[in-house]
Amino acid sequence: MSTGSQQAHALAEQLERDRQVIIARWVERMRRRHVDRQTLPTLETLPTLELIDSLPEFLVRVAEALRQGLPQDELDAEVTQPTVEVAREHGIHRYRHGFDVRAVVDEYAILIDVLLDYLAEKEHRIESSELRSILRVVSVGVAAAVDQFSAERDAAEQASHAELLQAREYERQLIGVVSHDLRNPLAIILNCVTILMRSPGLSELAMRSLQRLRNNAERAVRLIGDLLDFTQERSLGRMPVRPADCDMQQLIREAIEEAALTHPGRTIEQSGEMGAIPGHWDRDRVAQVLTNLLDNALKFSPLDSRVSVDVDVDEEQVTVAVHNWGNPIPPERLGSVFEAFQRADPTAPSRGSLGLGLHISREIARSHGGGLDADSAADRGTTLTLTLPRRPRGASNAS
Template sequence: MPPPPTPDFRQLFEKSPDAYLVVAPDADFPIIAVSDAYLRATQTTREGILGRPLFEVFPDNPTDANATGARNLRASLERALATRAPDTMAVQKYDIRRPEAEGGGFEERYWSPVNTPVLSAEGEVRYLLHRVKDVTDFIHLSRHRDAEREHLATLQSRNVEMAGKLMRQGQELQSTHEERRKAVRERDASLTLASEAREETARQREWLHTVFMQAPTGIAIFQGPRHTIKLANPQVCRLWGRRPEQVLGKPLFEALPEAVGQGFEELLNGVLATGKPYVGRELPARLARLDGGRLEDVYFDFVYEPLRDAQGRVEAVIAVASDVTERVRSRQRKEALAEERLRAAQERLRLATEALELGTWEMDVTTGALVWDGRMRLLFGLPADAPVDYPLFLSRIHPEERERVDRLVQQALAPGGTGAFSADYRIIPLAGAEERWVYSQGSTHADASGRPIRFLGTVLDITERKRTADELTRSAAILQAILQAIPDALYVGDATGIKLANAPALEMLGFASLEELNQNIATLGERLRNQSIEDGHRLTPEEEPFMRASHGQAVTQEVRSRHLLSGRDVVVRCAAAPVRIGDDILGAVAVNTDITERKRIEEELRQTAQFRERLLGIVSHDLRNPLNAILLSVNALMHSECAVPRHLKAARRIALSAERMERMVSDLLDFTRGRLGGGIPISSRPANLRSLCQQVQEELEVGHPQRDLRLSIRGERFQGVWDADRLVQLLGNLGKNALDYSPGDSPVDFVLRDEGARVCVEVHNAGPPIPADLLPHIFEPFRRATDQGHPTSGLGLGLFIVQQIARAHGGRVEVRSSAAEGTTFTVWLPRSAPGS
């Protein structure tokens, strides 16, 4: 059987019967998806709202001075974004703009919204899902009910008045039988009218009761001072854990005795007494909803709304409630987990501090008081109960170190200073003790105004490290100078370890220091296991040249292995010889020369010409011919008289894909020419760089109409002799790169400057900075600033081609990038390209 078709989730979302809107978690909440039900409810079109800020599409009614819908919705979205949990809003009045075809203006609407964050696997908010229910009819029905009640009361009052009037007329007209019959007829008519009004009111009541009972949220009506339950729909009965027959007609706190003393009675009494509604969010309650009547801790969002009689007196309270227990418990679990992680981190820090024998200190910057742990007091020779302050600390530092340490501390504490402290210094020894060296580092913590208030850090005893370093420095200074002057890797050793090694040797063997190398000497053979000679034979540890020399045999051999530090495959020429005194072998000396590059160049020179010709032929002929055929066919289809709209849409998509592929093929050709053919060829002629910048700006604006592209001109002379097409390609690549790697609401700036003998173009964007480790490699082929969060579809050759075009014109391109300034690419061009 064939596999089931993959569902089209976007179509399922758009055809959902509920009204949904998806916005991005940005400051303006741009709209990125919408269901058909939402479009119908708001009388909008998908084309008219997608990509636009939410509150630009749905502003408050400008004619309603009391409108708060937009403000309340923004606050709810920000809460959902901050808490990463759904946020349910109370019923909101939020008028909707009426289409111009229907008269324009705004139409009164009421909504019940819920805003839900959609999280990534890392727990970050990717989208916000806005679901609403149009409750306008429900609100209007409630108002209609109140109006009907007032109308009924008016009719009843009029009936009483009419009855009295008829009685007076009957007494005055007793002598006239016909007039008495007329009075009777008028009375009967009045009574009939009252009966019809009562029937209509009963029908309205029955319809409203049906709406209440079918509502998706819990609704109940509590009447009188005992809060008798006059209405409870199925949803609220489920929230209470009761059946309707268990609660209807009973006082609330008799039906739910466990709710007594939890504050709900005071809230209901307050609404009855003041007539002011009460809105509660995530209020806790204990209800007997579990098996056996066991109490359960739950949380509710609810509204207590006063219900008034015909005279405006509060006779009951309407309660609308929803269960948010799971949302609250989820947040509580996250908070508990965060606290547990914090406690675990603090315990790990304590254990690490003890294991490293670190002393810790903390300083109150405002008073100068210090707090030292036991290790600090031991190092500085202070008893456990002795008070400590900054002057005492300075007094325990060796006089030759004191001024320097104090200066570094003050620099760290100065406003606008470094905020960090790091120093090694001597401390005055206790009586009879030897001099001690310590290393201390710390950092400041500031208040809201930026003023340092706390200064804390650690101290480590480095006496032994200092002594060892001094001894090694004195004993090996001359020999180390000789070793370091040798460019090849040289090391000397015996059966106990490596005695001498220069920097190239340490780097080749994969160690930071001679000490580290000797600490791992036992595993060095294991790490060298993958060495082999030219014919592919893998060397055993005994066949390794240094080991053979240690046994008395001089060896010179080319070895292929994996570089232990970088992990790259290398070819090394190993020359090893034994160190002898008489007939005794004391050890061995080895000189290793990395000849990988030489070998690579030899092989590359042999293959370059053949590879270049094959690659250029494939790219220029075998790839471009099918693309040209596709573009010609698609253009013919798009201009065909028999093409239908849905075919045209598909044809445009094919055309765009083919054009993108053609650009990629062109980039690949330029890369091949630049890397293998000695540079990108140019054809220079007189051109105006200002016109070229304006052309690129216009082309980019066509493809990105929603983005802000700005061109600044500084100077007058921008005429030169260049390849105009190549410069358009250069500027276009930089512009597209700036658009791809910057926020949609930030501008992209082109700055053109006249600098005399040369001109300069800067392309700036305010996006995230290029990582510092990638910045030196940004112009290498197949490199990007980052592969995350940017829907790029090229080969990663754009900036490489930019650099090649600049060099072909005798110019250069540079980049600077930081979080504070954004990213700026700068291109310098001489007035005339070489050879023009």
């Protein structure tokens, strides 16, 4: 093992004597860098001892490199290995305290600036071999710190991804099992209610009670359906659809008739295109969207107001706009009404809703290559607009 010059030994001893001064200046510059650039909020609350971390030990490695000299531009293993170990621990520390890679690199760059300013202040004429020793140990340190930082980040991302997949699988299985186990007893309840309602001689009170029981059982079935749809969409990353030739006009009329039955006394008007609208869509899924849009419009509008359905068609696409005169959706919530478990008016009674209807409807539209948009204001009411290509290209078909 070779040794450095007498001057290098003297410089190493001087750095060790003034190590606390160097550390204090480095801390000051690090905090000032944050104030100037506001790039690392962690520094505002990180205690000084945590910020310093392994810097004292790292400066020992710099001094040792100066004592050894730099044979053939390489550090001796007795310096390199301890430097790598110190820097790796530092990389772990910085990752766990929320630093980014750029901040880790900046730390070492600031340390070089502090050392060079310190030497200039001491009027030390630094030799090229001494400078190379300092730069070499710093380069070894920053490389090891960044490598370890990156390894910690990659490991955390992999663990997080694995946990997310596990959580989603558990969620899918849980909702699937619960929904399946609930569907059977609900189906039995609905069948029994239907049979009882056909019984002669029922009193008005008994009929109302059975009707209420059926309405609530049907609502529970719809909620279970929404949960299963949401689980499937989360699992596949899309809502599976099976497009086939069908008539949109027929789907719209059936949806309006169904809505009129479930909301007696309400007025639903249709305008625009009234003739046949042939296209290529998943009949059941599109019917689900239309039912959701009408149900939403009827639930959130006054009983004496009308709901309108305007249909516009061209060669490429069909647009169905469902309008109501209910309270407008607040502007700050307009962008989130299609998110899962969100409702346009969170203060209103849920009325058997999980806040999944519009989210599922939008995903069905997207799987057809279309979209679902919302517009709402006090002076023009609320309009939900479904747009679907008549012959979707690249539709997300179920396998």
